[in-house]
Amino acid sequence: MTADLFESVPDVRPSREAIAEGAVLLRGFAGPFEVELIADIGGIVEQAPFRHMVTPGGHQMSVAMTNCGSAGWVTDRAGYRYDGVDPESRKPWPSMRPSLHALAAQAAAEAGFAGFSPDACLINRYQPGARMSLHQDKDERDFGAPIVSVSLGLPAIFLFGGLQRSDKPRRFRLEHGDVVVWGGPARLAFHGVAPLADGDHAVLGRQRINLTFRKAR
Template identity: 75%
Template sequence: MTADLFETVGDARPPRETIGEGAALLRGFAKPFEAELMPALREIVRQAPFRHLITPGGHRMSVAMTNSGSLGWVSDPSGYRYDGIDPNSGTPWPPMPPVLRKLAADAAAAGGFNGFASEACLINRYVPGAKLSLHQDKDELDFAAPIVSVSLGLPAIFLFGGLKRSDPTRRYRLEHGDVVVWGGPSRLAFHGVAPLADGEHGLLGRQRINLTFRKVRLGAAGR
């Protein structure tokens, strides 16, 4: 039986939780977008399938990813960077659908950042055991804009720390539809995802999909 994804029985979690200065966890914020969001994501993945990128150090990432928007984030032995062209196909990344743009802008506003216009949506797929090591999002030129991160599918443990890798990290359980927004003093906070526990989600099965929205270029309004 498919679970009712719009209802969490006995959920006493606060709808908005401050997790740092300029950082907020918005519980269930993405759920009202779900009916439009899921087919839009399937179409993006059809055009630009998931792939496991190689780090500059030669390691294969455990998280598979793709991109949507005028820019996409890529990694290979030459380094990390944003590029308007999918290196696998040699064509532009799939355009960002209106539902993704609205979700990102609305979530950013709810987190205290009005006027957010994302240029890149990184779409990450986690399977059980996949993880994301502590890191900073610092390949962008515009640090004034926040990061907006949407969780779909299996729950994950999100690690959120300070501006130094050695700073203590706090652990937050992210469930389907939860959104984390961080910017301002927390924009360069170290963060990561603990190894994904096995499970079965009623809509997405044995996986977690994460959408990370970013504004990359200085002065760019987004398209």
């Protein structure tokens, strides 16, 4: 399938929720593309399996990760960075499938960020108990492009704060198919995910898959 299929989806406006200036939650936006997305993610994971990366401080992350696109986000003792090569296979990351790229571009446009063309997609797998501490996405070269985050599988509590780590974050329950987009004045907002509650999603089982699209280079 190609990105052309996205253009044939009926023009049904998603439920929109402003969560901060420059940040929008699009409820169910990815739902119509579920089958193709999950199939394409499976193909990517076959080429570049999930792994638990290690932070510069030596902490193993509870979230398992992989990437697709011309750049992939990695962390190890040397620091946080983007790399065009998978450090485990020493091969380029899998290409970003048209379905993923088209979804990210359409969600960004819906949120007011037209022309978004991501070159990196970080794919996170959360299993029960996994979490993501508050952080900023600031390893990209240009902060002019937004971040697009797609939730699939088990529901999660998304934490969205301000520009200071000390700012109290707001809590949003993200369901299968929800998409969060933030940029502009919210581009460097601190955000994270609370420990994932156990459950059994009808399609993905006991896990949550999160796609985070970025313009890295």
